[in-house]
Amino acid sequence: MTSITIIRPDDWHLHLRDGEQLSFVLPHTAKQFARAIIMPNLKPPIVTTDMALSYRARILAALPEPLHGAFDPLMTLYLTDNTVPSEIIRATESKAIQGVKLYPAGATTNSDAGVTNITKCYATLEAMEQNNLPLLVHGEVTDANVDVFDREKIFIDRMLAPLTRRFPNLRIIFEHITTNDAVMFVKEASKFISATITAHHLLLNRNAIFQGGIRPHHFCLPVLKREIHRQALLNAATSGNPKFFLGTDSAPHSQSNKENSCGCAGIYTAHAAIELYATAFEQAGALDKLEAFASFYGADFYQLPRNTSHITLKKEYWTVPEQFEFTNEKLIPLYAGENLTWKMS
Ligand SMILES: NC(=O)N[C@@H](CC(=O)O)C(=O)O
Ligand SMILES: [Zn+2]
Ligand SMILES: [Zn+2]
DSSP states (O other), X not given: OOEEEEEOOOEEEEOOOSHHHHHHHHHHHHHHOSXXXXXXXXXXXXXXXXXXXXXXXXXXXXXXXXXXXSOEEEEEEEOOTTOOHHHHHHHHHHSOEEEEEEOBTTSSTTOTTSBSOGGGGHHHHHHXXXXXXXXXXXXOOOOTTSOGGGHHHHHIIIIIHHHHHHSTTOOEEEOSXXXXXXXXXXXXXXXXXXXXXXXXXXXXXXXXXXTTSOOGGGOOSSOOOOHHHHHHHHHHHTTTOTTEEEOOOBOOOOHXXXXXTTXXXXXXXXXXXXXXXXHHHHHTTOGGGHHIIIIIHHXXXXXXXXXXXXXXXXXXXXXXXXXXXXXXXXXXXXXXXXXXXXXXX
């Protein structure tokens, strides 16, 4: 195949940051995707509808002229121990908020203000269930005694499964899943449970973190897993099961914050997101399944209309730039300096 045309995709999990940084990364996403779910883990986090609405206005204002009107940021709230049910009502009424994000406190980048005790959130979760506002979950336990490679699997038993029993009608997106355990859980759960899958977890296993030396640009959370888990994710993504859909988790950090004695978690993929997914799907012999995964199932789960315009990917060799500008720093993208074989025209 030398060319594929699909309905324009959406990114159901994206970090855009804020301020000057935002303007450097936003065009990469807006060029490919019609919409994206914008993560609220800023400093300070986006905890109210008002904060989300002004963040949305800053994103729209940062769009370069040719992309005006071409990109719709879908906003989320950051759940804390103190999020009140009335905030859920406000969020629902705003129509601009598509979900509320649960970060267990300390699980990942900018999660310190996250939830320390889920029982404190029960009234708020009940309001979300009643108002049909989805919960988005970073699914890892924060217990330092739990092996870092097991934190997602243990989260399912300790937190996610009980939550689905307590709130059976709450729509939940298990974000950036990385294990066969997560795939099995989502498959067997009710229709209210779905999952996003990143391109990097489809393309890389944990060997990539240690390939000839320590590779900070392959460090993200949840951390890359064994090959058997990558295979399970690939099978899920290409299975045609509508519970699994695209969410890049593109997470920009400056070069100096990544190449550091304590490097930040996050892999930048927005520069070539759909091309990276096409590469993974092609390797699995399932390019025909890309469109629904990238452009249909996420919209369906979020109960939003599917897009109607198209994008075309061509079989073409190109080299990913070594770096991008990122304020007065550099941003190192996934596959920097390496060749890809699909290019969006
Ligand atoms: N995925 C990551 O490794 N990092 C994300 C946070 C997150 O999605 O957990 C970030 O904001 O940098
Ligand atoms: Zn996360
Ligand atoms: Zn993320």
